[in-house]
Every structure is written in C-alpha cells, then in structure tokens.
Amino acid sequence: EIVLTQSPATLSLSPGERAALSCRASQSVNIYLAWYQQKPGQAPSLLIYDSSTRASGVPARFSGSGSGTDFTLTISSLEPEDFAVYYCQQRSDRPLTFGQGTRLEIK
Amino acid sequence: EVQLVQSGPEVKKPGDSLKISCQTSGYTFTNNWINWVRQLPGQGLEWMGSFDPRDSSTYYSPSFQGHVTLSVDRSINTAYLQWNSLKASDTAIYYCARRGQKTSFFSFWGQGTLVTVSS
Numbered sequence: 001e002i003v004l005t006q007s008p009a010t011l012s013l014s015p016g017e018r019a020a021l022s023c024r025a026s027q028s029v030n031i032y033l034a035w036y037q038q039k040p041g042q043a044p045s046l047l048i049y050d051s052s053t054r055a056s057g058v059p060a061r062f063s064g065s066g067s068g069t070d071f072t073l074t075i076s077s078l079e080p081e082d083f084a085v086y087y088c089q090q091r092s093d094r095p096l097t098f099g100q101g102t103r104l105e106i107k
Numbered sequence: 108e109v110q111l112v113q114s115g116p117e118v119k120k121p122g123d124s125l126k127i128s129c130q131t132s133g134y135t136f137t138n139n140w141i142n143w144v145r146q147l148p149g150q151g152l153e154w155m156g157s158f159d160p161r162d163s164s165t166y167y168s169p170s171f172q173g174h175v176t177l178s179v180d181r182s183i184n185t186a187y188l189q190w191n192s193l194k195a196s197d198t199a200i201y202y203c204a205r206r207g208q209k210t211s212f213f214s215f216w217g218q219g220t221l222v223t224v225s226s
Binding site for chain 1: 142144153166169202207210213217219
C-alpha cells in the first residue's frame with residue numbers, strides 16, 4: 001500500500017499570504033496525485049488532479065506541482081474561503097490512498 | 108447535471124445489518140465505477156472500494172475486504188454499501204464518489220451518510 005504523508009498537519013496563515021502544502025508518497029506515483037479541499041459538514045471537492053491540472057471552476061490561485069514521490073499544493077494568496085482541510089490522494093496503485101490531511105487555519 | 112444523492116443518517120446497534128444507498132442521475136450509470144470512502148469522526152478519508160455497474164467487477168481495499176459488500180441496482184441507477192454485522196468502530200460518514208469526465212479522480216461526490224453504531 002502506498003502511504004501518503006502530508007505536512008504540516010496544521011498551517012496557520014493570514015488572508016493574503018501564500019500557502020504551501022506538502023504530500024510525500026512512500027513510492028513513486030508518477031503524476032497520479034490529486035488534491036481535495038474539505039470544509040466542515042461538506043463532502044471533499046476536487047481541486048487538482050494529475051499533480052498540476054486544476055479541476056473545472058477552481059480558481060487560478062490554486063496550483064499543484066511535483067512528480068514521483070514529492071508533491072506540493074500552493075495557494076498563491078489566501079482568501080477567507082480557503083481555510084479548510086486539504087487531502088492528497090494517489091491513484092497509481094490500489095488500494096487508492098489518501099494523506100492524513102493538512103488543516104489550514106486562520107492565524 | 109451529474110448528481111449522487113445518498114440515503115439519510117442511520118443509528119444502529121452492534122451486530123445489526125445495514126444497507127445505505129447512493130442514487131445517481133445525470134449520466135449513464137453503467138459507464139462509471141462507483142467508489143465508497145469512509146471518514147471516521149474528526150479523521151481523514153479512506154477509500155473502501157469500487158464497483159463497476161457495467162459488469163459488477165469489484166475492488167475492495169484490504170482494510171474493508173470481508174466486512175462490507177458493494178452492489179448496485181441498474182434498474183434504478185443506485186449503488187449500495189452493505190454490512191452484515193456492524194461494529195461500533197463503523198461509526199463514520201460514508202461517501203460515494205465518481206470519476207470526472209477528464210480524470211479518474213473523484214470529481215463527483217454524494218453528500219455523505221452518517222452511520223452511528225452504538226449500544
């Protein structure tokens with residue numbers, strides 16, 4: 001099973017700041033990694049797939065990068081609605097796995 | 108518009124059986140696998156397995172193999188997640204999810220079903 005490790009567990013930033021979230025895989029997942037955003041009481045929402053492709057309707061301030069084992073989700077300038085929990089997920093191999101999440105909170 | 112609408116919250120006792128549903132619309136049901144994802148209270152996401160409505164092919168995560176059963180009813184475009192004997196540790200929110208048009212990642216999600224198992 002491919003283990004995804006996200007860091008940090010919690011990130012405290014202010015609106016307007018830049019956020020960088022990390023996801024490291026225990027073995028290569030090529031580019032088959034996605035990022036989801038989850039707000040309280042809601043289902044997750046796909047932000048980025050295949051490492052760097054924004055899903056439909058996702059603002060340009062969200063970007064993804066990486067390949068192999070190291071991936072980053074960057075939010076260029078935080079908006080109030082961006083404070084949420086973010087998960088990475090791989091589909092390179094079954095079982096599909098998620099990271100444990102990074103909570104992005106308002107400082 | 109693609110929609111996945113899940114059944115309502117459930118409260119059960121340990122040992123009870125349960126079947127929750129995910130009713131789909133807005134697309135050809137047999138063209139896309141349905142996946143199930145668990146979220147324990149205050150915790151992260153876990154993929155449980157996936158089911159192909161076209162030919163009933165199924166993949167289970169080893170963590171859930173033998174404890175849950177996935178199925179569908181093609182006549183009503185609905186997918187199911189079933190337990191024969193619930194445990195307190197099954198208390199969680201369960202989501203169904205489907206791939207997107209341009210990606211195999213989960214673009215479409217149900218709203219989630221809260222299952223509470225308590226004596």
